[in-house]
Amino acid sequence: MGEPEKVQSLDDKQNWYWKKNIKLITGLLIIWFLVGLGGGVLFAAPLNEVPFFGVTLSFWIAQQGAILVFILLILSYAIRMDKLDREYFEKKEQ
Amino acid sequence: MSVEAITIIMVLITFGLYTGIGWWSRVKDTSSFYVAGQNVPTVANGAAIAADWMSAASFISMAGLVAFLGYDGTIYLMGWTGGYVLLALLLAPYLRKFGKFTVPDFIGDRFYSNSARTVAAIATIFISLTYISGQMRGVGIVFSRYLQVDIIIGVLIGMAIVGFFALLGGMKGITWTQATQYFVIIIAFLIPAIAISLQLTGNPVPQLALTGSDIVDRLTSIQVDLGMTEYMAPFTDLSMLNVFMITLALMAGTAGLPHVIVRFYTVKNVRAARWSAVWAIIFIALLYLTAPAVGAFAKYNLINTIADQPLEEVQNIEWVKKWETTGLLQFNDLNGDGIVNFSEGEAGNEVVIDGDIIVLSTPEVANLAPFIIALVATGGLAAALSTASGLLITMSSAVSHDIYYRIFNKEASERQRLRVGRITLLVALFIAAYVGINPPGFAGEVVALAFGLGAASLFPVILLGIFDKRMNKEGAIAGILTGLIFTLLMIGLILSESIFGTDGAILNSFFGINAQGVGVIGMALNFIVSFVVSRNTPEPPVEIQQLIENVRAPEIDSELEAAATTEDK
Incomplete structure (x- = not known):
């Protein structure tokens, strides 16, 4: 057995990406x-x-409205994450 | 031509279509068998997820459940779609990045433990088996009613078809078949909905007709006249606490459904997983936004057709006769006045309706063309078959990959694994067919159990595995066991009357929460126990911590990287 291994943690940029994702x-x-x-x-x-x-x-929300909001949530997640991915790779060269 | 003849023709045409597609996309290697070689386009994958997700319960039962629960039917509408949000935001992208075949694979590797892997595999098999017996029952109902064949023959035919696709095509075959089935399902659901919407409200868009017309008002007033509760009023069938808990349990339980999670492994990368989720929720919502409208329309038509009518006349209606022979519709003239007194659940009610016939009988009650009636039967079959094939693949991979290959025979060749997978698939198929032919008296309770256990076991562990780096083997196993044992015990005690045949329930509810919602408490206990135990035991090994770090970093996307570099020049 050699030296105990250390976890190679995320660099600053990766951390920035993860925090944005969580937010x-x-x-x-x-x-x-x-x-x-x-x-x-x-x-x-x-x-x-x-x-x-x-x-x-409340009847409308319970039977239809909430479902429409759920679609928007998943859609905005996909769009915002695409944008975040782009920002991440553009940031690399700075 | 009779309705039965048209139905047979349409069923044969669609089955021929599925068979052709299954044959065209058949596979030989394990990766294609389980995850379709990871090259399925996002829209097709979205449609396949939607078909996989929307089971016989969504197509056949849900609108009926909503029709009888009224406002409180939201537990299914929001529970099943809201769970999808959890899946899309919290689980799918990371599991895709993790890049393993199955849910037990993730749990086993993340918690570096074969015990965890085995528990997850058993939970997967149990949840899937429960689910698939419901699909077989759906197939049986459609065959027995529309083809007038015995329910046993119906189930056997369905079993042969599902088995054929799954054995032949593996995941790749069923992905394309399921994508096709989605379109059959949605067309079969929408066409009668549009026709009835036009008939009752004059509005051709059923999703808008629910709120845009006075149909709910009319329904509420005829319900009140008959002594039933107001259709639009919340919490008439379930308390607010129960609506809250059941919705949450269905959400978390759905997010942890292994056969849906595995779908996200079939896409190219994390980005494709996110967009598959978008397509899938749009496809799913198309049916889920229509179902509450169909429920309200069907209830209105049904009440108008049979309530306060002379029993003899009602029993002479063609569709009433046919459904009466299946035993899913029954009349008892309690007060002997020869009039049908319909007041669901209240004293003096003389009609017993199985919710499962609401969607299937809707076109007949509304006197729509025979072609539409046949279409609905075809759609019900597509919904049941697509989900059943996804479940079979999931069970087969849990046994052949997670248990046989990862635990018992690490040297197994691809051929051996495929063979074990196919044998498992056959065994599962026979069990499912048996349960479909001899449904246990407590089928509904078993489904509650599947979702409750999913919420209390798989969901918290996957979530903590991704988001809590410090979560270790000890914490995860303690958490799963606590969640499972608590939920099993509570459901057993609350439903003791139908499960064990005791005189009355041993426990009426858990502080007001019924059996369907008690999984949420199991889930909370799972979170608490795993947190406390993990903080008092050694942290996970270095390579596992590294794995979590890697899942958090953005995926290396060569296209985006190249784009970024070119811009800098």
């Missing part, structure tokens, strides 16, 4: 929780008093 995910998941479990369940009673076209706002 993005956290933000998106907060929206996920507030809209889905918040608007559809926890605040269902008050939002049920708010009319939304032919139904109430």
Whole structure:
């Protein structure tokens, strides 16, 4: 057995990338929780008093609105991560 | 031509199509067998994920469940799609980067432990088997009702078809077959929905007709007249606590479904995994946004057709007769007045409807053309078959790759592994067919169990494996065991009446949480126990810590790198 190996940790740029990634995910998941479990369940009673076209706002969120928001969340994750990837590689030469 | 004849023709045409595609994309090596050689385009992979994900439950059962639960049906609508957000953001990209074949592979390698690998493989097999028996039941219902063949023959035909595709094509074959099946599923779901939407609301877009017309109001008022609860009011069937817990359990349970996770290994790179997720949620949402509309339309039509009508007349309607013979629709004239009293779940209700017939019977209740009725049957079959084939591949890889190759025979050649994989596939198929023909009396409870266990075992461990570098073998195993044992115990106690045949439930609920939602508590315990144990035991070995570091770094993308270098010149 030689010297104990050391973990080669991320360099500054990789760390920057990972932190940005975590921040993005956290933000998106907060929206996920507030809209889905918040608007559809926890605040269902008050939002049920708010009319939304032919139904109430909470009914719409619970049955359709939340799903539309979920699509947007996954789409914006893919777009923002593509952008982050590009920024990362462009940063390399600086 | 009769509905049955048209159905047979359409089923034969689509099966021929799937068979042709399965043959065209058949494979010989293990990588193509399990992960399709990792060269499936993102849109096709998105459609395949959607078909894999949308099981017989999504196509046949969900709109019916929503129709009977009303507002509270959101547990399925949000639970299954919201779980997909967790999968797309928290698991898929990293698992793809990790680059192993299967979920047990990730867990076994990340926690450097064959015990962890075995537990994960067993959980995978159990969850998949539970799931696949539901698909076989779906196949059986469609065959027995539309082809008027015995349910046993129906299941056997379905089994032969699924087995043929999966054995022949492996993952590559089923990816292309599933992508095709997605389009069959969605067309079969949308066409009748559009027709009924036009009929009831005058709006050709069912997704918009739900909110844009007064259909929900009309439904609410006829329900109230009959003594049922308001359709639009929240928490009439389940308490707020239970809606919250069940939604969360279904979300976490879905995100941990091994047969869906494995789909993200079939793409070229991490970026393709992210975009496959986008395509898949769009494809899935197309059906999930329509289902609540179909549920409301179907309920409205059904009530209008049978409630307060003379029993004799109702029993003479063609579709009522056919569904009555399957036993999924029953009338008991309790008060002997010869009138159908329909007030779901309340005293004096005389109609027993299995939710599974709502979608399948909708076109007949609405008097749509026979061709549309046949289309719905074809779509139901596509949904069941696509999910079943994905599950078979997943089980077969859990046994041949994770247990046989990684644990018992590290020298096994590709041919040997493929052979073990195919034998497993056959065994799983026979078990699934057996369960499909003889469904256990507690089928619904078993599904709750699968999601609850997924949420309490696989999901937390994968998540911690990716995001907590300090998480070690001891923590992960302690966490999985705590989550599994707690959830199994609670579900066993709460559902003791149907599972063990006790007099009444041993435990009514866990502080107000029912069996479907109790997995969330198991999940929380899993997180807590694994955290505490891991912090009091040695940190993971250097090479594992290095592995996590590597998964966090961006993927080397030669195109982007080249672009960045050229710009600098």
